[in-house]
Amino acid sequence: MKSMKLYTNVQRIHNELAALGIGPDAALRVDQLTPFDQYHYFGTDAVDEALEVLQLQPGSRVLDVGSGIGGPARYIAAKTGAHVTALELQPDLHEVARGLTARCGLSSRVEHVCGNILDGAVAENFDAIISFLCFLHIPDRAKLFSACRAALKPEGVMYIEDFGKSRALSADEAKALAVKVQCAGLPGRAEYETHLAEAGFPQVVTSDVTGAWKDFTASRLAMFRTARPRSIEVHGQEIVDDLDDFYGAVAQLFQDGAITGLKIIAR
Numbered sequence: 001m002k003s004m005k006l007y008t009n010v011q012r013i014h015n016e017l018a019a020l021g022i023g024p025d026a027a028l029r030v031d032q033l034t035p036f037d038q039y040h041y042f043g044t045d046a047v048d049e050a051l052e053v054l055q056l057q058p059g060s061r062v063l064d065v066g067s068g069i070g071g072p073a074r075y076i077a078a079k080t081g082a083h084v085t086a087l088e089l090q091p092d093l094h095e096v097a098r099g100l101t102a103r104c105g106l107s108s109r110v111e112h113v114c115g116n117i118l119d120g121a122v123a124e125n126f127d128a129i130i131s132f133l134c135f136l137h138i139p140d141r142a143k144l145f146s147a148c149r150a151a152l153k154p155e156g157v158m159y160i161e162d163f164g165k166s167r168a169l170s171a172d173e174a175k176a177l178a179v180k181v182q183c184a185g186l187p188g189r190a191e192y193e194t195h196l197a198e199a200g201f202p203q204v205v206t207s208d209v210t211g212a213w214k215d216f217t218a219s220r221l222a223m224f225r226t227a228r229p230r231s232i233e234v235h236g237q238e239i240v241d242d243l244d245d246f247y248g249a250v251a252q253l254f255q256d257g258a259i260t261g262l263k264i265i266a267r
């Protein structure tokens, strides 16, 4: 996983907080973190779109698969009063997430679990699953979707943001995807829907958001490069070079039409 440079130096959020004058043990508000803790596209706007679909209530039980440093989980818990189980594979991300959640006073509503969705790492009876840009790391979709189905109540709903296959890839594109994005292969839209149906999700609505994600990843890279001198002051050269490499690789894949963006609601 660490060949994907978004996932190296995940402590960097503490550099951003220090630059705002927020000390390492200070209490935090969720809105102070959201500029830095959403590892997907369009930040909390994307999470709000999911919330419109999910219609969560205080006390609803939500599983966030691949929760990163916990941004979406904290935002959902704070906004809706739902209880979120935030499942994250990588121990360093999990630890950063847990610390930030505690400092937001949200530990009773966001439970952080370090584990692999494929290993049955979570309980059952969730009302909803969300997963933002995680499934692209998991080639075994039969096992993945069967684990998700097992975690949900029968009337549950799953909201996914993911990459999809657009066309056959050149060797260089496949290598960039495999090494820099830790993505061994992707299904096309129709194949994705078949995998879900086979795992027990007969109702699937898919939207293609490739155009928006192509624009987002290009402008993220451009803004990052404009802000480079300030970023080097805050984080140091190595972190900035790592992020530039990652943002550049993803922007290029979208620019070249090598991958698609998908939002999927599966019931």
Ligand SMILES: C[S@@+](CC[C@H](N)C(=O)[O-])C[C@H]1O[C@@H](n2cnc3c(N)ncnc32)[C@H](O)[C@@H]1O
Pocket: 001, 037, 038, 039, 040, 065, 066, 067, 068, 069, 070, 071, 072, 087, 088, 089, 090, 093, 115, 116, 117, 118, 131, 132, 133, 134, 137, 138
């Ligand atoms: C691009 S990040 C997105 C994080 C978060 N969803 C967000 O939007 O801020 C994807 C995360 O999925 C996690 N992940 C990948 N495979 C996983 C698995 N099999 N089980 C649990 N988490 C996984 C990665 O470690 C990574 O932190």
